[in-house]
Amino acid sequence: MKLKNTSVCLLAGWMLMACSGGGYEKTSNGIIVNVEQQQPMDVRKVKVEVMGEKLIHVSATPEKNFSKAESLIIVPQKDKTDFSVEESEDAVSVKTSEVCAIVSKATGEVRFTDASGNLILAEDEKGRSFQPIEVQGTKAYTVRQVFQSPDDEAFYGLGQHQADEFNYKGKNEELFQYNTKVSVPFIVSNKNYGILWDSYSLCRFGDPRDYAQLSTVFKLYDKEGKEGALTGTYVPSQKSTAETLVRREDSVYFEHLKSEDLSKVVNLPEGFPFMGSQVTYEGEIEPMESGRFRFILYYAGYTKVYIDGELVVPERWRTAWNPNSYKFAVDLKAGKRVPLKIEWIPDGYVSYCGLRALSPVSAEEQNKQSWWGEMQNEIDYYFVYGEDMDEVISGYRALTGKSQIMPKWAMGYWQSRERYKTQEEILDALKEFRKRQIPIDNIVLDWSYWPENAWGSHEFDKARFPDPKGMVDSIHALNAKMMISVWPKFYMTTEHYKEFDEKGWMYQQAVKDSIRDWIGPGYVGSFYDAYAEGARKLFWKQMEDHLYPLGIDAWWMDASEPNVRDCTDLAYRKALCGPTALGPSDQYFNAYALMNAEAIYDGQRAVDNDKRVFLLTRSGFAGLQRYSTATWSGDIATRWEDMKAQISAGLNFAVSGIPYWTMDIGGFCVEKRYEDGQKEFNRTGKENADYKEWRELNTRWYQFGAFCPLFRAHGQYPFREVWNIAPEGHPAYSSIVYYTKLRYTMMPYIYSLAGMTYFDDYTIMRPLVMDFTADTKVNNISDQFMFGPALMAAPVYEYGARNREVYFPATCGWYDFYTGKYMAGGQQLKVDAPYERMPLYVREGAIVPYGPEMQYSDEKPAEEITLYVYAGKDGEFTLYEDEGVNYNYEKGQYATIPFTYNDAEGTLTIGDRAGEFPGMLKERIFNVVKVSKDKPQPFDAKAKGTVVKYDGKEQKVKLY
Structure with a gap:
C-alpha cells in the first residue's frame, strides 16, 4: 500500500x-x-x-x-x-x-x-x-x-414512517419494524x-428516552379539579344496554393487547362494549417545567386532541386492527395548568388509544x-x-450493495385487491383491462389462496383455484405478469412447518402460547427464523418446489417485519420473533426483511440466472436494494391525511438509499362510510356524499401514484379497478386512465431512470432538496418532488381542492406540463389543480423521451420517440435500453444514446449509440419538439416536431 x-x-x-x-x-x-x-x-x-x-x-x-x-x-x-x-x-x-x-x-x-x-x-x-x-x-x-449539528442543517432518511414528518432536524423517530413503518438506520444531511x-x-x-406516561411528566387533574388523574368517560352505543362508565385515569395508555389474553387491551375497562361508543379523557395537565413538550398519540378509531382549548390533533382515523401513531409538540409553562381533552370514537370491538409525552430538553440538545x-x-x-446527496447515496450503496435494475414490466401498472378469491375473479379482472384497453403489466394474487387450514403450505385451494398452472398461463397469454403473496408464516399442522421445526428454525413463543390467528376458528402457527442460513435455503426450496414451477413472475413478501401478532407491546413482540439463530431478538430485531429477501433473491438466481428477480416486501432495512427488492408502505388508511403522509414517507424512504417504493393507491384499510357509499351506489345508482369523496380521493391518489417509482393500486373493499371506482365518462375514470396511459408513454424516460439506479446509483423519486440543495426554501417542502431530473410533481391531497400552492425552486425556470407556459424559479404560486389533473412541471433544460401508446410494457419497440426539449438552459439526458427481463446488462449487454442540448446555439446533439444487446433497434426516428418561453407547447405525444432518422451515428439538429 x-x-x-x-x-x-x-x-x-x-x-x-x-x-x-x-x-x-x-x-x-x-x-x-x-x-x-x-x-x-x-x-x-x-x-x-x-x-x-x-x-x-x-x-x-x-x-x-x-x-x-x-x-x-x-x-x-x-x-x-x-x-x-x-x-x-x-x-x-x-x-x-x-x-x-x-x-x-x-x-x-x-x-x-x-x-x-x-x-x-x-x-x-x-x-x-x-x-x-x-x-x-x-x-x-x-x-x-x-x-x-449546526442550526441550518437538515436531515432526511430513516426509512418510511407515517407521522408526516420530513426534515428530522430537531425531531425524534423510533426505529423498529411494524406494519406501515419501515426503519432504515441511515440519515442524509443537506451538508452532503x-x-x-x-x-x-x-x-x-x-x-433517546422512551415517551413517558402523562403522570410522570405532568401533574394531572380530573374534570372536577382533583389531583392525580384525568377523567375517563365511556358512553356506550345507543344500541347497547350498558351504562355510561366514568373513572379516573392516571394515564392514557391503552395501546397493546394483553400477552396473557390477546382478546383484551391493557388498562381498558373490562367488559365495556367499545363498538359504537364515545370515549372522552379530560381534565388539566400542569407541567413541572417550562419548554416544548413532545407528544405521541397512538390511535385506532376516530381521535381528536385538544390542549388549552386548541385542536392540536384534528380528527385522525385508523382501523381497529392496525393502529397508527402521530407526533406533535406544544410549548407549556411550568406550574400553569391547561385543559387537556381527548375525544375518541373506537371503531371496533377491540380498539386502542394512547397519549404519552417527553419532558423538554434544551433546543441546543434537541x-x-x-x-x-x-x-x-x-x-x-x-x-x-459526497459532493451532493446523490453521491452520498452512491456511497451508501457502495457499502450496502448496488440496486438491481427491476424488470421493465415492473415500471408499468399493477392491479391488486384484497383479495381475488377465485381463479375466475383474477382472470376476469385482467380480461376487463384488456377489453377496455387500459394498460396493465402485472396482476397480483394476495393472501389466502391456500386451503383455510394450510397457511404456509404453498398449495392452492382446489375449490377456488382448480388449475393454478392454467391460471398463470392464461395471465401470460393476456400479456401480463403475475405476482403472488408469500408469507414467512406457517401453520403448525403443515408439512412445511414441520420441516422447519425439526431443524429448530421456527419461532416457538406463538406456539407455546397457542396464539390463534383471525382465520376461521383460528389456527396456531408461527414464523420461520430467517437469520438461519439453512432456514433461508429451505424457505426458497419450498417455494421452488410448489410455486416456481407454475411460472409465477414475482414475489410479494408480506408481513416481513416479522408480524407474528399485531398490537402487542415491544417486549412481547421480541419474545414472539426470537431467539434468532444469531442471538436474542432484542439484538436482531430490525433486519428480518433483509434476511428474508436474501433467501428468495439468492434462491431464484441459483435456479435461473437469466430471469430478473422481483420482490415486493412490507418491511425493509439497509441493504435491501441489493436483493432486487422494493418496499410498499403497508396497510395504510384511506384518508386524505394518509395520502399526504405517503409523499413524505416515500421521499424519506428514497433518501434512505432504496430507490424502489410504492404504496396502496387509495389506501388499504377503508373507512366504513366509503364501503357503505359504494354499497348504496350499487343498490340505488346514486352517488352520496361519501362515495363522491371516495372517487375524488382515488383520483388524486392515482395522479400521485403515476409518478412514483412503482405504480400500483391495492386495498380492501371498495375494489380498486378503475371501473369499480367510477364508470367510463366520469372525471375520475377519465383521469385515472389518462395517467395510466401517460405512464406507458413515459416508459423510455422511466426505464432510463431504472438504468441510472444501477449504473449511477440514482434515486428516481427525489425530494427537492436533492436537486436544489442550495435553495434553503426547499428544506421543509415534503409535498412536491422530482420524478427523475425533468419532472416536478405536486400532488393534491385535500378534498375539493382545485388549486394548491407550489414552490418553484430557484436556479432554473419551469414549464407547465399541460400548457407549456413558462414561469421563473424562486417563487411560490397558487396554481390550478382541476379534478382531472395534478400540477406537473418540467424543469428548464430538460430532455424527456416519450414512446408509443402501449397496453403493456413490451407490446412494441419504441421505433419512434417523441423527444421534448425544454429551452432556457443547457440540458442532457441519456436513453438507456436493454432486454428488460434478464441479467445480460450485468455482462455489458445494453445500449445508451446520449442527448445534449446547447441553449445558446439552439442545437440538440443526438450522440453515437454506445453498446448493443440482442433485439436492439438499429434504426429509429426521433420526433424532436422544442418548448420555449416564446413558443409554449403543451404535452402531446403525437405532436409534430423536427423528424430525425437515426442509425446510431451522431447527429446535430438545429431547433427553432
Missing part, C-alpha cells in the same frame, strides 16, 4: 500499543486508537477503517477487543483505498485524498473534515455512552452516539454527508444528531461524504 506524508516519527508511532494518552496501532485499512479509561464504561478503543475515498467506518468499545461478528448490511469491499496516518500531540488522523478522520487521543472522539481541512461533522463532547445489557445470556451494550448506523436492535434517532441503540456489541457507524 502506498502511504502519503509519512515521517520517521510517524513510523515510530505505529509501534505504540495501548499506552495512556492515545497510543495507536495501524491496521491494513486504518487505525485503532487506545484510550485510557477513567470509568469502566468509558470507551477503551476506537477503530477507524477506510472503506473508500469518502467512506469511513468508525467503531468504539469499552472492551479490550472489538466484536468479530460480521455486519449484516455491509457487502465485501473489493477495492483498497490509499490512505495516510498522521499523529499530532493530541490526535491521530487518517487521510484519504477526499476526507480526513481525526481521533482524539484523550477521549477517542472523532471528527471529519474534507481534504482542505473544512469541518464536515464532529462527534459531540462526551456524546458517546455505553450501558451493559444482558438478554438470554448474551452480553452487549445499550449505546448512544451524539454528533454536533450521511451516517449509516450499523445496528439491528431497536434504535432511536433524536431524544437539535444535535443523536443515535441510540438498545443492544449492540459496540458503537458502529459509517460516515459517507
Whole structure:
C-alpha cells in the first residue's frame, strides 16, 4: 500500500500499543486508537477503517477487543483505498485524498473534515455512552452516539414512517419494524454527508428516552379539579344496554393487547362494549417545567386532541386492527395548568388509544444528531461524504450493495385487491383491462389462496383455484405478469412447518402460547427464523418446489417485519420473533426483511440466472436494494391525511438509499362510510356524499401514484379497478386512465431512470432538496418532488381542492406540463389543480423521451420517440435500453444514446449509440419538439416536431 506524508516519527508511532494518552496501532485499512479509561464504561478503543475515498467506518468499545461478528448490511469491499496516518500531540488522523478522520487521543472522539481541512461533522463532547445489557445470556451494550449539528442543517432518511414528518432536524423517530413503518438506520444531511448506523436492535434517532406516561411528566387533574388523574368517560352505543362508565385515569395508555389474553387491551375497562361508543379523557395537565413538550398519540378509531382549548390533533382515523401513531409538540409553562381533552370514537370491538409525552430538553440538545441503540456489541457507524446527496447515496450503496435494475414490466401498472378469491375473479379482472384497453403489466394474487387450514403450505385451494398452472398461463397469454403473496408464516399442522421445526428454525413463543390467528376458528402457527442460513435455503426450496414451477413472475413478501401478532407491546413482540439463530431478538430485531429477501433473491438466481428477480416486501432495512427488492408502505388508511403522509414517507424512504417504493393507491384499510357509499351506489345508482369523496380521493391518489417509482393500486373493499371506482365518462375514470396511459408513454424516460439506479446509483423519486440543495426554501417542502431530473410533481391531497400552492425552486425556470407556459424559479404560486389533473412541471433544460401508446410494457419497440426539449438552459439526458427481463446488462449487454442540448446555439446533439444487446433497434426516428418561453407547447405525444432518422451515428439538429 502506498502511504502519503509519512515521517520517521510517524513510523515510530505505529509501534505504540495501548499506552495512556492515545497510543495507536495501524491496521491494513486504518487505525485503532487506545484510550485510557477513567470509568469502566468509558470507551477503551476506537477503530477507524477506510472503506473508500469518502467512506469511513468508525467503531468504539469499552472492551479490550472489538466484536468479530460480521455486519449484516455491509457487502465485501473489493477495492483498497490509499490512505495516510498522521499523529499530532493530541490526535491521530487518517487521510484519504477526499476526507480526513481525526481521533482524539484523550477521549477517542472523532471528527471529519474534507481534504482542505473544512469541518464536515464532529462527534459531540462526551456524546458517546455505553450501558451493559444482558438478554438470554448474551452480553452487549445499550449505546448512544451524539454528533454536533449546526442550526441550518437538515436531515432526511430513516426509512418510511407515517407521522408526516420530513426534515428530522430537531425531531425524534423510533426505529423498529411494524406494519406501515419501515426503519432504515441511515440519515442524509443537506451538508452532503450521511451516517449509516450499523445496528439491528431497536434504535432511536433524536431524544433517546422512551415517551413517558402523562403522570410522570405532568401533574394531572380530573374534570372536577382533583389531583392525580384525568377523567375517563365511556358512553356506550345507543344500541347497547350498558351504562355510561366514568373513572379516573392516571394515564392514557391503552395501546397493546394483553400477552396473557390477546382478546383484551391493557388498562381498558373490562367488559365495556367499545363498538359504537364515545370515549372522552379530560381534565388539566400542569407541567413541572417550562419548554416544548413532545407528544405521541397512538390511535385506532376516530381521535381528536385538544390542549388549552386548541385542536392540536384534528380528527385522525385508523382501523381497529392496525393502529397508527402521530407526533406533535406544544410549548407549556411550568406550574400553569391547561385543559387537556381527548375525544375518541373506537371503531371496533377491540380498539386502542394512547397519549404519552417527553419532558423538554434544551433546543441546543434537541437539535444535535443523536443515535441510540438498545443492544449492540459496540458503537458502529459509517460516515459517507459526497459532493451532493446523490453521491452520498452512491456511497451508501457502495457499502450496502448496488440496486438491481427491476424488470421493465415492473415500471408499468399493477392491479391488486384484497383479495381475488377465485381463479375466475383474477382472470376476469385482467380480461376487463384488456377489453377496455387500459394498460396493465402485472396482476397480483394476495393472501389466502391456500386451503383455510394450510397457511404456509404453498398449495392452492382446489375449490377456488382448480388449475393454478392454467391460471398463470392464461395471465401470460393476456400479456401480463403475475405476482403472488408469500408469507414467512406457517401453520403448525403443515408439512412445511414441520420441516422447519425439526431443524429448530421456527419461532416457538406463538406456539407455546397457542396464539390463534383471525382465520376461521383460528389456527396456531408461527414464523420461520430467517437469520438461519439453512432456514433461508429451505424457505426458497419450498417455494421452488410448489410455486416456481407454475411460472409465477414475482414475489410479494408480506408481513416481513416479522408480524407474528399485531398490537402487542415491544417486549412481547421480541419474545414472539426470537431467539434468532444469531442471538436474542432484542439484538436482531430490525433486519428480518433483509434476511428474508436474501433467501428468495439468492434462491431464484441459483435456479435461473437469466430471469430478473422481483420482490415486493412490507418491511425493509439497509441493504435491501441489493436483493432486487422494493418496499410498499403497508396497510395504510384511506384518508386524505394518509395520502399526504405517503409523499413524505416515500421521499424519506428514497433518501434512505432504496430507490424502489410504492404504496396502496387509495389506501388499504377503508373507512366504513366509503364501503357503505359504494354499497348504496350499487343498490340505488346514486352517488352520496361519501362515495363522491371516495372517487375524488382515488383520483388524486392515482395522479400521485403515476409518478412514483412503482405504480400500483391495492386495498380492501371498495375494489380498486378503475371501473369499480367510477364508470367510463366520469372525471375520475377519465383521469385515472389518462395517467395510466401517460405512464406507458413515459416508459423510455422511466426505464432510463431504472438504468441510472444501477449504473449511477440514482434515486428516481427525489425530494427537492436533492436537486436544489442550495435553495434553503426547499428544506421543509415534503409535498412536491422530482420524478427523475425533468419532472416536478405536486400532488393534491385535500378534498375539493382545485388549486394548491407550489414552490418553484430557484436556479432554473419551469414549464407547465399541460400548457407549456413558462414561469421563473424562486417563487411560490397558487396554481390550478382541476379534478382531472395534478400540477406537473418540467424543469428548464430538460430532455424527456416519450414512446408509443402501449397496453403493456413490451407490446412494441419504441421505433419512434417523441423527444421534448425544454429551452432556457443547457440540458442532457441519456436513453438507456436493454432486454428488460434478464441479467445480460450485468455482462455489458445494453445500449445508451446520449442527448445534449446547447441553449445558446439552439442545437440538440443526438450522440453515437454506445453498446448493443440482442433485439436492439438499429434504426429509429426521433420526433424532436422544442418548448420555449416564446413558443409554449403543451404535452402531446403525437405532436409534430423536427423528424430525425437515426442509425446510431451522431447527429446535430438545429431547433427553432
